[in-house]
Amino acid sequence: MTGPQKAVAIIALAVIAVGWFNWRMWRRFRAAKAYRGGWSEADFDTMVAGNGVSLAVAAAVRVAVSHLYGSGVVPHPDDDFLRFLGVDPEDLGKFVSDAAFLLNLPILGSEDPDQVSALHDLRDLAQYMQAKVDAGI
Structure with a gap:
């Protein structure tokens, strides 16, 4: 892998990690909102x-x-x-x-x-x- 390819791979992994964390928190709060109607x-x-x-x-x-x-x-x-x-x-x-x-x-x-x-x-x-x-x- 060249330098730019490594940078793109690291950035892509970071975006996936942040997206996963936000999705998980969104699901948790949506469930809490439904449970605490x-x-x-x-x-x-x-x-x-x-x-x-x-x-x-x-x-x-x-x-x-x-x-x-x-x-x-x-x-x-x-x-x-x-x-x-x-x-x-x-x-x-x-x-x-x-x-x-x-x-x-x-x-x-x-x-x-x-x-x-x-x-x-x-x-x-x-x-x-x-x-x-x-x-x-």
Whole structure:
């Protein structure tokens, strides 16, 4: 293979990989939208609030992660960051910062990375943020 042929092959594989990932995510969100036909933002807030989280924290978490979902799909507290949303545990600090901003908390940059990366789902994130609110951080 010549240099240009190798470049074309690498680019073609990259396009196929990105297309496969997008197709897989589209199918996952389409299935979630069909399964959660009657699920609303108020349902999310109420279900999270049932775990000792205030409605303000529940709404902030919902808004902080809503850009990960397709239109018409409302987050569910049990949505797993890695398996359902495809979010790397090392990138969870961004969601913590976004939720802190929405709650008018100082931008949290000093969190223990191990504690943040241990968050598995939206319910864990909401409880973590509630602990920060309760601590007054």
